[in-house]
Amino acid sequence: MRHRFLAVPAVLLSHDLAVVARLADRVLVMRDGVVLENGGTATLLSAPDHPYTKELLTAVPSAATRGRRLAEVGHIRPAEPVGEPVIEARGLRKRYGKQTVVADVDLTVRRGEIVGLVGESGSGKTSVAQLLFGLVAPTSGTVTFEGAPWSGVPERRRRSRRRRLQLISQDPLSSFDPRWTVRRIVAEALPRGVPVEPLLDRVGLGPDVLDRHPRQLSGGQRQRVAIARALAPRPILIICDEPVSALDVSVQAQVLDLLADIRATDGTALLFISHDLGVVHHLADRVLVMKDGAVVESGPVDEVFHQPSHDYTRALLDAVPTLETPVGRNR
Ligand SMILES: Nc1ncnc2c1ncn2[C@@H]1O[C@H](COP(=O)(O)OP(=O)(O)OP(=O)(O)O)[C@@H](O)[C@H]1O
Ligand SMILES: [Mg+2]
Structure with missing residues (x-):
């Protein structure tokens, strides 16, 4: 069974501690239908009483456990069998006029892997997504998809692989x-x-939206239609460009669960682009940090987020709420 954290009064059901930590004032920890522990979010997550809560905090990969606590208990992430490269970018570069928006980016996403791509607004994340997807052609460098050339191949010859x-x-x-x-x-x-x-239904939309046009949907509903459409052909890789930033926190948690489930059940690889480092820490295996079009740091999420070697990564991390600051109040 799934164990869940229950937050009141918004009554968010989630196993995502980062989301709960940001949203909730109080947390109830449940197991097998019984409330084991109940208290203020910061206290409960930083100094849990019940052994089960401690166990959960150790086991659940989450930004809420980042920092001091995590350094004590270690970060347990289920070992994912990671396979052959699905997409590989080498020396990827894109110039618009005089501006280089993507500068010599090397990037590999392997089968079943979730790779996060983070960086401030304008750092080039969407441009990388467009180059990988083939919406725009690189100025130089190559993209290889499933072992065969992808960039520089005419669209009509890519069509059969597009799905x-x-x-x-x-x-x-x-x-x-x-x-x-x-x-x-x-x-x-x-x-x-x-x-x-x-x-x-899997993305949390009811039949009432079936006959509506995109303009008749909220931003969050549109985002979920986009996710449903991306899942439909059972792809080997989904490039997700800020897929949850338009969603409220409870739907965000639901969609993140869904993406994690899809990786777990279908082995779908994800390139997950986000400016929310907490979300990336929660979901991704590896992360690449972009600044001014270049990748300045990359590695397993725990290494990069616990021991960032680049000042820019440290600055990005300092902007993320932790349990040491009053959660959910500083944004
Ligand atoms: N078609 C284009 N023509 C000219 N400049 C562009 C074009 N597309 C993007 N840029 C520029 O490239 C840079 C990177 O933009 P990009 O959209 O990749 O950033 P981003 O990291 O996705 O930002 P955000 O977090 O705001 O989504 C920006 O300076 C942007 O103005
Ligand atoms: Mg973008």
């Missing part, structure tokens, strides 16, 4: 045909005859 690679765009409205209904947007990505409703 294996999906993009959840930072701006989903621009990636939908405005005349299409949600039903058609999702159905078009599914094998013929596979119903749309269960997939929408």
Whole structure:
């Protein structure tokens, strides 16, 4: 069974401690239907009484456990079998006029792996996503997808491989045909005859959105339609560009759970782009830190987030709320 943290009064059900820590004033820890412990979020997460809570804090990979506590207990992450490279970028460079927005980026995502890409606004994250996906051509450098050339290949010759690679765009409205209904947007990505409703349900959308057009949806609903559409062809890799930043915290937790589940059950690899380091720490195996178009640091999330070697990474991390500061109040 899944063990969950219950936050009141918003009644958020989550195993994501980072999300709970940010949102909740109080936390109830439940196991097998029984409340074991109940207290203020900061106290409970930093100094739990019940052995089970301690166990959970040790086992749950989460930004809420970052910092002092984590240094004591260590960070246990389920060992994921990581396979052959799915996508590989070598010396990737993109110039617009005089500005170099992507500078010699090397990046590999392996089968079943979740790689985070973080960096401040304008650092080049979306540009990397567009280069990898093949929306724009690199000025120099190469992208290899599933062992075969991807960049520099004409689109008509990439078409048969396209479904294996999906993009959840930072701006989903621009990636939908405005005349299409949600039903058609999702159905078009599914094998013929596979119903749309269960997939929408999986991303937390009801049948009421089926006949609406993208403009008739909220930002969060649009984001979830984009996720459903990306999942539909069962891709080997999903490039997720800020897939949860438009979502409220409870839906965000739900979508992050969903993405983690998809990796666990289908072995789908994710390139997860976010400015939220807590979310990346929670979800990713490895992380790349971008600044001014270049990757300044990369490695396993625990190494990069606990012992950042670059000042820029340290500065990014300092902007993240921890249990030492009053959580959920400093944003
Ligand atoms: N088509 C384009 N033409 C000219 N400049 C561009 C183009 N696309 C992006 N840029 C520039 O490239 C730089 C990187 O932009 P990018 O969208 O990749 O940043 P980002 O890291 O995704 O930022 P954010 O966190 O705000 O989404 C910015 O300075 C941007 O203005
Ligand atoms: Mg962006």
